[in-house]
Amino acid sequence: MTNAFLYAFAGIGLFVLGLHALVVHAHVLRKILAVNVMGSGVFLVLVALARRSGEATSDPVPHAMVITGIVVAVSATALALALMLKLAGKSGEAVLPGKHND
Amino acid sequence: MDGIIFLQWAFDAVLGLGLLWLAWRALNSSDLFKAIVLFIAFGLLMALAWVRLNASDVALAEAAIGAGLTGALLLAALARLETMTDQNVSGVSAHPAHPPSPTPAGSRFSRGLLILLLSASTAGMGYAVWSLPSYSTGLSMDVAAHLDSSGVSxxxxxxxxxxxxxxxxxxxxxxxxxxxxxxxxxxxxxxxxxxxxxxxxxxxxxxxxxxxxxxxxxxxxxxxxxxxxxxxxxxxxxxxxxxxxxxxxxxxxxxxxxxxxxxxxxxxxxxxxxxxxxxxxxxxxxxxxxxxxxxxxxxxxxxxxxxxxxxxxxxxxxxxxxxxxxxxxxxx
Amino acid sequence: MLIGLLNIDWGVITIMLPLAGGIACVLWPAMSKPAGLISVTGVVLAIAGLGWRIMENGTYRHAVGGWGAPLGIDLFADGLSLVMLIMTALVGLGISFYAKRFFSPCDAVRFWPIWLLLLAALNALFLSADIFNLYVALEMTGLAAVALTALTGRIDALGGAMRYLLATLLGSLAYLLGVVLLYHDAGSVDIATLAQRIEPNAAVWTALGLMSAGLALKTALFPLSFWLPPAHASAPAPVSALLSALVIKASFYILLRLWLELFGAFAEGVSMLLGLLGAAAILWGSLQALRQTRIKLLVAYSTVAQIGYLFLIYPLALVSNGMAASMAAYLAFSHALAKSAMFLAAGNLMQFGGHDRIADLDRAVQRLPLTVAAFALAGVSIMGLPPSSGFVGKWLLLDAAMSQGRWDLAVVMIIGGLLAAGYIFKVLGYAFTQAEVPHDARAVPAEMEWAALLLAIGAILLGFMAPQIFALIHPDLAVNASEAGTVWTA
Structure with a gap:
């Protein structure tokens, strides 16, 4: 076994930590951070397991996919932050309206 | 030689644990500003992890976008949120209304259930990763075979x-x-x-x-x-x-x-x-x-x-x- | 000349045309409306071309970049993709003509580019044969849908959009983790290659769980439907129609495709679970719809219930006998037409009265007869009365349930139909009665009334088209389908 699996487990851990924070925190900014951490976790699993071919080369396709993913993530984060600001501007606080049970 | 391998292992283990620790701190810090700074630090550590995983392209993208620009966006949004909420609900963002505080008795059950579910899914996903073959080349052979006709190296x-x-x-x-x-x-x-x-x-x-x-x-x-x-x-x-x-x-x-x-x-x-x-x-x-x-x-x-x-x-x-x-x- | 037309790569055009149209809208905001209408009409023609080509040559495959899977990305269309594309194009066309009059010039500049990019994303999604490419298309769809939801900038819309965005991002990430596990298990993201390589092991089972959960969240399968009513009810009417008719079908389609090609063979237990949730969705969504006092929330909860019917396909074991694809596509198409008509009609009633309180509809039937007719016709299909497409679809499901001895599901479907009748007649009843306080009424442009009515008529007419739709997806089953299509005449 290589360090590939070690980082892949860390990635799973990040995914779950992010999921936990997404569920328990009410503040939207924390939820946005949580989604970003979850994303990093997924990317880490994707790239880490590409190392299973050994030391010299690793599979470039996951690398390209993660670069795609990072760009998608920053786009989504920007939209989420803009929405959060607009919502806070109207309601006075950055929490989701109504009952909170997601 | 064994010593070097051990050192690498130790480094990777520390880095992996450091990522988890920083993520936990960033997500559960009581102060939002601190949370964002910790998140940026997390992004930089991610870049280091990409380097360790031979993914320099990803490391560059992560450092610039993941940590840098996302961090700037988050800080800018927080600054604006504070100017907004200071006027209406004082201190909502500086001292979040819902810090990771002890849960009221009513929701203790659901909190326990959540922890149980998350632990079970962690175990499941961990086992799934563990069960993957320890050697795989993915698509690297196909990429290598066609790299010459791709126009770049x-x-x-x-x-x-x-x-x-x-x-x-x-x-x-x-x-x-x-x-x-x-x-x-x-x-x-x-x-x-x-x-x-x-x-x-x-x-x-x-x-x-x-x-x-x-x-x-x-x-x-x-x-x-x-x-x-x-x-x-x-x-x-x-x-x-x-x-x-x-x-x-x-x-x-x-x-x-x-x-x-x-x-x-x-x-x-x-x-x-x-x-x-x-x-x-x-x-x-x-x-x-x-x-x-x-x-x-x-x-x-x-x-x-x-x-x-x-x-x-x-x-x-x-x-x-x-x-x-x-x-x-x-x-x- | 005709052969030349056949050789044009219509599949690629259905994606590139709305993309180009969207970019044109960004570059020349003043031209948004004409650019939008031209692009949408063009997409309808391109899909007609693609359909012709599929009927002549069989399934469509295009290797983007000339590499071919697994190294490159393939576009792929069979009958199932084609029906989803036709659904998108026709419903999209109706909604576009409605939106032409609905939005103020200021809002139009914001609506059209995002809608065109959403259309491109949907077409790309229905044409993709690559699970990572599907992720990118899914994210495009999600971001565009959220941006459209928040278009009014009102506080309820912002809250709905925020919740929707977080839910859709969570769903995509769960899906992506599933993609990661499948890739590292089988070394490919091409669906056809995966189908040859995967076996039910721990990684595949986990991927199945993650992808199903993520896509069920994005499709708003009960109890993961918490985000749908606030988002769909608070968006502007044409956007609500797009969200309920088309956007949730995108994630549903991916789940169905994965089931047909990869998971269906070994995941019977999960099929049962999906079916149970579907049944729960029918009951819960219908009861909630019955309780609502506002039309748009009522229609949104009705969507939650109708999604339930789509998931009944899984336990009825139709996945294995080949009927699943045709049934699902037919039900989805039927719901898309009826639900878009309902939301557009609700939009007319809102514009007309300035509100959407059901109790204050105030004899809308006399003043907006076309709109109320549209709502009623769409309601006929949602309730599942003959001769609508809703009737044919639900009858086939009921038939399958009874022939397999699944009386529980059959009873749920019948109760769901009765509850649907309850909430639809609730709206219609108030449309005939005079409110206690008379209201001022604003005129509604004729195009907006006709767009709703035509979509509703489409939902009825589709009931007569069942054999053709089924034959498109599964030529062998054409006989069964034509029997089903003539059930109501017997």
Missing amino acids: NPVTAVLLNFRSYDTLLEMIVLLLAVLGVWSLDGLPPQPEKPPATVLETLSRFLTPVFILVAAYLLWVGADAPGGAFQAGSVLGATGVLLLLSGWRPRARLMQWPLRLALTTGAGAFILLGLLTLLLEKQLLAYPVAQAGRMILLLESLATVSIAATLAILFLSVSSGHKMKTGKEEKE
Whole structure:
């Protein structure tokens, strides 16, 4: 076994930590951070397991996919932050309206 | 030799645990500003992890976009949130209304259930990863076999701009959608008055040409070595953010169609080239082998412009309307 | 000449045309409306071309970049993709003509580019044969849908959009983690290649769980439907119609496709679970709809219930016998037509009265007869009365349930139909009665009334088209389908 699996487990851990924070925190900014951490976790699993071919080369396709993913993530984060600001501007606080049970 | 292997193992283990620890702290810190700073530190540590995993291209993208620009966006949003909520509900964001506090007795059951569910799914996903074969080459053989006809020698660039260029086209559209979404919320960002000159202004005057050079280098070198449109675009975008932070504002005339052109030129180039190749080669985005290198460089250059403009304009939109609080420490 | 037309790569055009149109809208905001209408009409023609080509040559495959899977990305269309594309194009066309009059010039500039990019994303999604490419298309769809939801900038819309964005991002990430596990297990993201390579091991099971959960969240399968009513009810009417008719079908389609090609063979237990949730969705969504006092929330909860019917396909074991694809596509198409008509009609009633309180509809039937007719016709299909497409679809499901002895599901479907009748007649009843306080009424443009009515008529007419739709997806089953299509005449 290589360090590939070690980082892949860390990635799973990040995914779950992010999921936990997404569920328990009410503040939207924390939820946005949580989604970003979850994303990093997924990317880490994707790239880490590409190392299973050994030391010299690793599979470039996951690398390209993660670069795609990072760009998608920053786009989504920007939209989420803009929405959060607009919502806070109207309601006075950055929490989701109504009952909170997601 | 064993010693070195052990050291590497130890380093990787510490790095992995450090990532988890920073993520936990960032997500559960009682102060939002601290949470964001910890998140940025987390992003930088992620970049280090990418280096350890031989993914230098990803490391560059992560450092510039994941940690740098996302961090700038988060800080700008927090600053604006505080100016907003200070007026209405004092201290909502500085001292969040819902800190990770002990749960009331009623929801203790659901909290326990959540922990149980998450533990079970962690175990399941961990086992799934564990059960994967310990040796696999994925698609690296296919990439290596066709790298010569891709027009570039950096395999990651070959995947992004040639083998899976269609993903990249759609991704340029995702970036455009983010801008359109933010605009549809706010309209075009208003032009805030120019804040007084700061140390940052002097700094950015000095750094701007350096960053532009770095971006150009990254773009050029991306064909053969780590780098490429996304890295160059994000460095260029970061330059824009730095200029915006120091009070520079594009002239109103620039914010009209020159900006719109810059935002769409990457996606537009992909579409035009795609239709051209469809006409000539009968396949979408199939470059003739002899021209592939040049076409990729052209696409990457235009994509760099779009990515940089998108990232800078997203930052301007999220941070606009209020003076940036750069000296956050005084609040602490 | 005709052969030349046949050789044009219509599949690629359906994606590139709206993309180009969207970019044109960004570059020349003043031209948004004409650019939008031209692009949408063009997409309808391109899909007609693609359909012709599929009928002549069989399934469509295009290797983007000329590489071919697994190294490159393939576009792929069979009958199932084609029906989803036709659904998107026709419903999209109707909604576009409605939106032409609905939005103020200021809002139109914001609506059209995002809608065109959403249309491109949907077409790209229905044409993709690559699970990572599907992720990118899914994210495009999600971001565009959220941006459109927040278009009014009102506080309820912002809250709905925020919740929707977080839910859709969570769903995509769970899906992506599933993609990661499948890739590292089988070394490919091409669906056809994966189908040859995967076996039910721990990684595949985990991927199945993650992808199903993520896509169920994005499709708003009960109890993961918490985000749908606030988002769909608070968006502008044409956007609500797009979200309910088309956007949730995108994630549903991916799940169905994965089930048909990869998971269906070994995941019977999960099929049962999906079916149970579907049944729960029918009951819960219908009861909630019955309780609502506002039309748009009522229609949104009705969507939650109708999604339930789509998931009944899984336990009825139709996945294995080949009927699943045709049934699902037919039900989805039927719901898309009826639900878009309902939301557009609700939009007319809102514009007309300035509100959407059901109790204050105030004899809308006399003043907006076309709109109320549209709502009623769409309601006929949602309730499942003959001769509508809703009737044919639900009858086939009921038939399958009874022939397999699944009386529980059959009873749920019948109760769901009765509850649907309850909430639809609730609206219609108030449309005939005079309110206690008379209201001022604003005129509603004729195009907006006709767009709703035509979509509703489409939902009825589709009931007569069942054999053709089924034959498109599964030529062998054409006989069964034509029997089903003539059930109501017997």
